[in-house]
Amino acid sequence: MQKQKNVSLILDDGSKFSGISFGYERPTAGEVVFNTAMSGYPESLTDPSYSGQIMVLTYPLIGNYGVPARSFSGKLSTFLESEKIHADGIIVSDYSENYSHWNATESLGEWLKQEKITGITGIDTRELTKLLREKGSMKGKIVFSDENEIDFIDPNKINQVARVSTTEIITYGNGKKRIVLVDCGVKHNIIRCLLKRDVTVIRVPWDYDFNAIEYDGLFISNGPGDPDTCGITVKHIREAMKKEKPIFGICMGNQLLAKAGGANTYKLKYGHRSHNQPVRLVGTEKCFITSQNHGFAVDNNTLSDEWTPLFVNMNDGTNEGIQHKNKPFFSVQFHPEAASGPTDTEFLFDRFIEMI
Numbered sequence: 335m336q337k338q339k340n341v342s343l344i345l346d347d348g349s350k351f352s353g354i355s356f357g358y359e360r361p362t363a364g365e366v367v368f369n370t371a372m373s374g375y376p377e378s379l380t381d382p383s384y385s386g387q388i389m390v391l392t393y394p395l396i397g398n399y400g401v402p403a404r405s406f407s408g409k410l411s412t413f414l415e416s417e418k419i420h421a422d423g424i425i426v427s428d429y430s431e432n433y434s435h436w437n438a439t440e441s442l443g444e445w446l447k448q449e450k451i452t453g454i455t456g457i458d459t460r461e462l463t464k465l466l467r468e469k470g471s472m473k474g475k476i477v478f479s480d481e482n483e484i485d486f487i488d489p490n491k492i493n494q495v496a497r498v499s500t501t502e503i504i505t506y507g508n509g510k511k512r513i514v515l516v517d518c519g520v521k522h523n524i525i526r527c528l529l530k531r532d533v534t535v536i537r538v539p540w541d542y543d544f545n546a547i548e549y550d551g552l553f554i555s556n557g558p559g560d561p562d563t564c565g566i567t568v569k570h571i572r573e574a575m576k577k578e579k580p581i582f583g584i585c586m587g588n589q590l591l592a593k594a595g596g597a598n599t600y601k602l603k604y605g606h607r608s609h610n611q612p613v614r615l616v617g618t619e620k621c622f623i624t625s626q627n628h629g630f631a632v633d634n635n636t637l638s639d640e641w642t643p644l645f646v647n648m649n650d651g652t653n654e655g656i657q658h659k660n661k662p663f664f665s666v667q668f669h670p671e672a673a674s675g676p677t678d679t680e681f682l683f684d685r686f687i688e689m690i
């Protein structure tokens with residue numbers, strides 16, 4: 335049997351938790367955030383929006399269904415949300431090295447080791463989450479011997495989007511309608527959802543001036559870190575708004591579209607990361623269960639008269655989407671592409687394509 339290494343999780347308020355390493359043996363630091371979904375660790379770990387973050391899973395049993403193949407279907411991952419793991423570490427309560435699933439090809443621990451990502455088990459993730467709920471998301475580090483092995487890092491002070499966005503233009507599909515996709519750290523299921531609707535997707539880097547491209551619709555993706563790091567993207571979106579072609583944004587895309595419209599964003603205490611976030615369509619009693627992963631939010635009070643909130647979070651009343659009152663621009667804070675999570679709001683992709 336392999337020797338189990340004891341490791342410590344240290345938070346910047348001085349709290350310390352002891353656990354056992356089950357991934358790559360490397361100290362790591364980042365923002366410690368919790369996710370209350372019961373499944374979906376392969377998708378969440380490869381979601382670029384987790385760049386700079388150490389993910390705590392509250393569901394206790396993790397690893398029991400293994401990890402799918404890291405294969406590609408054309409230019410997209412067959413089962414995952416990007417080419418690699420983007421989270422900077424994972425914290426679980428009860429890691430299961432034994433796995434069973436028709437689609438699994440390796441264990442979570444094996445995958446973490448290959449991708450050099452730290453994983454720790456044996457932590458009371460419910461106690462840890464209670465702390466993060468009381469004090470808010472905190473900086474944290476996982477160390478193997480000495481507490482000073484690595485410094486705390488505030489990932490929101492670093493341009494995470496520049497770390498994960500494509501550096502070249504990539505084209506997918508050959509449908510008649512041409513969508514420019516601004517890649518702030520796009521999840522592959524967003525591209526799959528667009529391609530299912532028979533369009534051409536032109537994926538461009540986050541800071542690329544796409545206004546020179548001929549397109550029918552503009553899509554702004556999800557992405558990691560503080561939306562304030564994407565000033566150049568906001569400038570390009572503001573320019574694009576003059577063309578009055580349809581614009582759809584998801585998560586970071588909601589925040590950047592709001593900023594282009596003159597509104598502000600702020601950091602939530604501990605964010606929304608789960609599969610069961612209830613949102614209400616403003617002006618109706620209709621509620622949807624959504625998949626979410628964000629730490630920042632649009633401040634409704636700063637929306638100009640031209641914009642209106644589109645969805646509202648039923649748990650805390652925060653903004654979950656915006657819509658322009660007379661132009662075809664809208665965006666949502668949650669993930670209609672799911673992956674993982676419920677697909678109740680996938681119809682929003684149809685709405686975008688119909689607008690074109």
Ligand SMILES: NC(=O)CC[C@H](N)C(=O)O
Pocket residue numbers: 383555556557558559560561584585586587627628629630631
């Ligand atoms: N998934 C996302 O696009 C997240 C957006 C932003 N990084 C936030 O945390 O709010």
